[in-house]
Amino acid sequence: MNKILGALLLALTLSACSTTGKETTVEDRTSSGATQSAANGTPAGTGTETSGLGAESATGSSLDGSGKYAGDPRKDPASPLSKRSVYFDFDSFVVKDEFSPVLEAHAAYLVSKRESRVILQGNADERGSREYNLALGQKRAEAVRKALMVLGVTDAQLEAVSFGEEKPRDEADTEAAYAENRRVDVVYGDE
Amino acid sequence: MLRAALLFPLFFLALLSAPFTARAAMEIEVVGGAANKIAIALLPFGAAQNQPVPSLAQIVGDDLKRSGQFAFLDTGGTPPPADIARVNAGVWRSQGAEAVVVGQVVALPGGRFEVKFRLLDAVKQTQLAGFSYTITAGQWRTTAHQIADIIYEKLTGTRGAFSSRIAYVQKQGKRFELKVADADGQNPRTVVRSGEPLISPAFSPDGTSLVYVSFEDKKPIVYVQSLRDGGRRKAAAFKGSNSAPAWAPDGKRLAVVLTRDQASQIYLINVDGSGLTRLTRGGNIDTEPVFSPDGQTLYFTSDRGGSPQIYRVSASGGEPKRLSFNGSYNVSPTVSPDGRYLAYIGREGGRFRVVLQDLANGQTRVLTDSARDESPSFAPNGQSVLYATVQGGRGVLGTVSLDGKTRARLSESGVDAREPDWGP
Numbered sequence: 328m329n330k331i332l333g334a335l336l337l338a339l340t341l342s343a344c345s346t347t348g349k350e351t352t353v354e355d356r357t358s359s360g361a362t363q364s365a366a367n368g369t370p371a372g373t374g375t376e377t378s379g380l381g382a383e384s385a386t387g388s389s390l391d392g393s394g395k396y397a398g399d400p401r402k403d404p405a406s407p408l409s410k411r412s413v414y415f416d417f418d419s420f421v422v423k424d425e426f427s428p429v430l431e432a433h434a435a436y437l438v439s440k441r442e443s444r445v446i447l448q449g450n451a452d453e454r455g456s457r458e459y460n461l462a463l464g465q466k467r468a469e470a471v472r473k474a475l476m477v478l479g480v481t482d483a484q485l486e487a488v489s490f491g492e493e494k495p496r497d498e499a500d501t502e503a504a505y506a507e508n509r510r511v512d513v514v515y516g517d518e
Numbered sequence: 519m520l521r522a523a524l525l526f527p528l529f530f531l532a533l534l535s536a537p538f539t540a541r542a543a544m545e546i547e548v549v550g551g552a553a554n555k556i557a558i559a560l561l562p563f564g565a566a567q568n569q570p571v572p573s574l575a576q577i578v579g580d581d582l583k584r585s586g587q588f589a590f591l592d593t594g595g596t597p598p599p600a601d602i603a604r605v606n607a608g609v610w611r612s613q614g615a616e617a618v619v620v621g622q623v624v625a626l627p628g629g630r631f632e633v634k635f636r637l638l639d640a641v642k643q644t645q646l647a648g649f650s651y652t653i654t655a656g657q658w659r660t661t662a663h664q665i666a667d668i669i670y671e672k673l674t675g676t677r678g679a680f681s682s683r684i685a686y687v688q689k690q691g692k693r694f695e696l697k698v699a700d701a702d703g704q705n706p707r708t709v710v711r712s713g714e715p716l717i718s719p720a721f722s723p724d725g726t727s728l729v730y731v732s733f734e735d736k737k738p739i740v741y742v743q744s745l746r747d748g749g750r751r752k753a754a755a756f757k758g759s760n761s762a763p764a765w766a767p768d769g770k771r772l773a774v775v776l777t778r779d780q781a782s783q784i785y786l787i788n789v790d791g792s793g794l795t796r797l798t799r800g801g802n803i804d805t806e807p808v809f810s811p812d813g814q815t816l817y818f819t820s821d822r823g824g825s826p827q828i829y830r831v832s833a834s835g836g837e838p839k840r841l842s843f844n845g846s847y848n849v850s851p852t853v854s855p856d857g858r859y860l861a862y863i864g865r866e867g868g869r870f871r872v873v874l875q876d877l878a879n880g881q882t883r884v885l886t887d888s889a890r891d892e893s894p895s896f897a898p899n900g901q902s903v904l905y906a907t908v909q910g911g912r913g914v915l916g917t918v919s920l921d922g923k924t925r926a927r928l929s930e931s932g933v934d935a936r937e938p939d940w941g942p
Contacts, residue, residue, distance in 0.1 A: 418825070418826070418846075418847065454870065454890070455847065455849060455863070455865070455870060455892070456806065456819065456826075456849040456850045456863060456892060456893075457717050457718070457892065457893070457936075457937065458717070458718060458761060458762045458775070458805050458806045458819075458849075458850070459803070459805055459806065459819055459826055459849045459850070461717075461738065461759065461761055461762075461782075461805075462761075462775065462782035462803040462805045463803065465758075465759055465777050465782055466781070466782070466803060469780060469781070487758075487777075488737055488758070488759065489738075489759055489777075490715075490733075491717075493715035493717070493733060494715070500911060
């Protein structure tokens, strides 16, 4: 659980650090000597380099006297709300029954807090076409979005996006890694 | 042309002989026999002091070898001709050569070089081509590629593609670089650097621009970038995902895939971002569009039939027609410059390989023997296919001839390369 959250925070941190360096230009040399279009070295693009602050320090989970969890309910390890990933079969966008409790818990939370917003980030394993996997990740995120809307969450609370196979959580070349990467992450806007 | 005139037995040729074997950086694998190959005696060029390395003959030989259409006589130990205007082609004819290539490099003042080469018909003992160039050291490889193009065209009747360029994405750690290199993978130059993924680069039909997808704004956005000055702008940045760009043959319009209406659908848009029209309709995935050479048809990947397959649709819309039927995963179509063939990635037995399909009769042929092929792209002369695959856990680029018999690995070792496109 903490591992998953940690990975999520790491992913957020990484995605917050964007660097678009200064581009170099391409020379087009021809040896016939007749036409020469050489690079003039003009830097292009925004050339911006930004860096996010990354994840805040770890949030403590307070226990009240009875030992009952008293922090943010979404972080209660005993609650299905603490589970943030929905996993899929290869080339599939069908939300499996085993994830119903997780989606029901998030739907109930979002229905009770209408100001809450989540981004549903679809992912795919690294096999096959990058563009098809981008579309497949989108379709997975859409499937989760529709499942949440059926449970009463409003359209305005949800955004479905896809990283395709571009941001694997597990970069290993194994079936276990592929399975880990075929998923949708539920990411709250206020976390 | 020469081909038709010569039917000399080639069985005693020493194929892939020593002087022109590829450098360690490039591997060429010949899967089939030497049938239908044109036999060439490529003699060492007379060298100048301080000339760049590798030699012109080495670069020319590697180019021709990658095409899979030539067999090379063993010219090891043969000195360069003293006078390239007086070469006895008959000597090489008696050893089976159909053509002889000779050349010479002379140093000129100011660090320049004079390069001369001649291509001889070994049978008729006549000159097929002869050129002279005055170049700088920086034009060394370009000159070699031009010589290879001339030899290729004179001997096969098809124009060469050795002077063309490729684009690809290189990943190093968490950094992504979009690169443009010569067709042999050498001379790479970076045109975009980013800390976020870059995918799907494609050369404009005139080769002056690249379109690509960048995730730098936390979601995929389509950019068009000039290769002359590096200036770029957003061509598609709508709500949701913007990806899979493809140039129309006139270079004025793009096909793109947007999720603005939820499902991934194909749209047409002018390069300046105006005139958006939706081409496909449905709730399924439609992606990876590519235009036919006449601009009238688009080929694309869709899962509308329950698994990803290749379809075609008129550029003016209408009902798509399914084209791929083998297996449950066929993606990433690309069309040959003459419009006769599709190449795409098909999965069979868990392996993703490059498939060639004849559009006239639907016949298919698997061109590669690897397991993780992606992103096929035809050479501008249509004679081979560039693709990405995985070797030793790293992405590498390769080319394969249309008969599948000659495969070459392009990229330098230690480089994680993917998403190649073969440009003009």
